[in-house]
Amino acid sequence: MNEVPWIEIIVGLVAVASGGGLIGWLRARRTKDRRSDETAGGVDTAERPDRGAEEITSDGDEVGGTSSGTVVIHEPGEAAAQTAPPAEPAAEKPAVERPAPVAGRLVRLRDRLARSGSPLGARLLEVLSRDSLTEDDWDELEEELLLADIGAGPTTELLDNLRTRVRVLGVREPSAVRELLREELVALVGADMDRSLHLEPGSGENGTRLPAVVLVVGVNGTGKTTTVGKLARVLVAEDKSVVLGAADTFRAAAADQLTTWGARVGVETVRSDKEGADPASVAFDAVARGRDDKADVVLVDTAGRLQNKAGLMDELGKIVRVASKIAVPSEVLLVLDATTGQNGLTQARVFAEVAGVTGIVLTKLDGTAKGGIVVQVQRELGVPVKLVGLGEGPDDLAPFDAADFVDGILG
Ligand SMILES: Nc1nc2c(ncn2[C@@H]2O[C@H](COP(=O)(O)OP(=O)(O)OP(=O)(O)O)[C@@H](O)[C@H]2O)c(=O)[nH]1
Numbered sequence: 001m002n003e004v005p006w007i008e009i010i011v012g013l014v015a016v017a018s019g020g021g022l023i024g025w026l027r028a029r030r031t032k033d034r035r036s037d038e039t040a041g042g043v044d045t046a047e048r049p050d051r052g053a054e055e056i057t058s059d060g061d062e063v064g065g066t067s068s069g070t071v072v073i074h075e076p077g078e079a080a081a082q083t084a085p086p087a088e089p090a091a092e093k094p095a096v097e098r099p100a101p102v103a104g105r106l107v108r109l110r111d112r113l114a115r116s117g118s119p120l121g122a123r124l125l126e127v128l129s130r131d132s133l134t135e136d137d138w139d140e141l142e143e144e145l146l147l148a149d150i151g152a153g154p155t156t157e158l159l160d161n162l163r164t165r166v167r168v169l170g171v172r173e174p175s176a177v178r179e180l181l182r183e184e185l186v187a188l189v190g191a192d193m194d195r196s197l198h199l200e201p202g203s204g205e206n207g208t209r210l211p212a213v214v215l216v217v218g219v220n221g222t223g224k225t226t227t228v229g230k231l232a233r234v235l236v237a238e239d240k241s242v243v244l245g246a247a248d249t250f251r252a253a254a255a256d257q258l259t260t261w262g263a264r265v266g267v268e269t270v271r272s273d274k275e276g277a278d279p280a281s282v283a284f285d286a287v288a289r290g291r292d293d294k295a296d297v298v299l300v301d302t303a304g305r306l307q308n309k310a311g312l313m314d315e316l317g318k319i320v321r322v323a324s325k326i327a328v329p330s331e332v333l334l335v336l337d338a339t340t341g342q343n344g345l346t347q348a349r350v351f352a353e354v355a356g357v358t359g360i361v362l363t364k365l366d367g368t369a370k371g372g373i374v375v376q377v378q379r380e381l382g383v384p385v386k387l388v389g390l391g392e393g394p395d396d397l398a399p400f401d402a403a404d405f406v407d408g409i410l411g
Pocket residue numbers: 218219220221222223224225226227248251254302303363364365366367388389390391392396
């Protein structure tokens with residue numbers, strides 16, 4: 001008789017009774033293994049620590065999904081590159097400004113003076129339009145002229161002439177008196193002075209064309225740097241090519257200030273990296289650059305600290321000497337602050353002696369009723385006012401003209 005394979009029967013019964021469970025267990029086991037593999041997504045698990053939550057795109061929800069590669073893990077830089085807008089083009093050059101035309105700028109003086117208080121002209125005309133002029137009226141006129149910084153000598157001169165003409169001509173109507181006053185003031189300011197800037201090119205060795213060199217000097221705070229910047233614009237408006245020299249190495253910010261002025265109108269500024277560098281060396285470099293670039297004009301800003309006359313003479317003298325190795329400055333412009341009156345005049349004398357000043361730039365004329373300083377400063381220094389500052393705006397520098405100036409102060 002065949003032996004019954006009890007062992008096999010028992011195993012078979014157990015298998016039938018629990019078959020579903022076994023198959024389920026086997027299936028579950030296989031599925032778990034597969035999920036495990038898919039979760040890794042074929043990506044080396046070693047990369048995972050790099051995966052920041054913010055670097056996983058919304059596709060990250062599909063972790064464990066298909067192998068279509070929708071799970072994207074960005075490097076920080078990469079993420080920025082893919083999500084940020086395209087990078088700005090490197091250091092875009094600021095647009096170069098076109099300065100305002102120069103002609104007619106002095107006409108603004110009237111408005112500026114009107115804003116800064118009662119102009120000299122208005123007060124004079126008020127007295128002159130009285131019915132009959134008494135000695136007191138003439139004294140009042142004298143006082144007004146002195147207060148306006150015209151100076152004692154010029155005041156006496158003007159009033160003597162005016163009195164004579166009023167008497168001789170028998171003029172009474174305000175408009176006629178005004179015209180006489182205007183004529184006297186224009187004569188006093190000097191209608192026939194040469195106020196042009198001498199910017200003719202020089203000639204170097206072998207006939208090399210040299211730029212005109214303009215040195216700008218004056219006490220700090222008078223507006224030198226601003227004036228150099230504004231003057232560059234005046235020249236650019238007249239289609240001249242310009243190089244700036246930041247020889248005010250005493251105040252580091254002055255070179256930055258000048259560079260900004262230049263950049264606005266596409267003009268290069270030569271400066272030193274070192275604070276306190278030798279101003280003469282900067283001036284030399286600027287003139288050399290102007291020569292090499294075939295520029296029309298080199299404008300040199302200076303520090304001009306009025307520490308003492310000898311120090312000033314040394315500094316400015318050296319700048320002139322060193323710059324002259326290439327091109328002798330054709331203009332030395334002294335910047336004076338119109339609001340400082342007599343003090344400004346004392347300083348001006350020192351600069352005139354030391355630097356051989358050829359012209360005056362009177363700044364801040366918009367902020368004073370003392371326009372008479374024009375007359376006094378010209379008399380004292382024997383040089384003409386060539387430019388005037390009429391405000392802080394970039395084009396608030398005007399070529400000076402006696403008749404326009406008088407019309408401006410008469411209002
Ligand atoms: N209202 C008015 N302000 C002016 C005029 N010119 C210059 N300024 C102002 O005067 C101040 C001094 O000007 P700067 O050009 O820095 O003077 P600076 O002489 O170069 O001074 P340092 O560099 O210290 O020697 C600035 O605030 C200018 O804006 C002007 O014509 N009118």
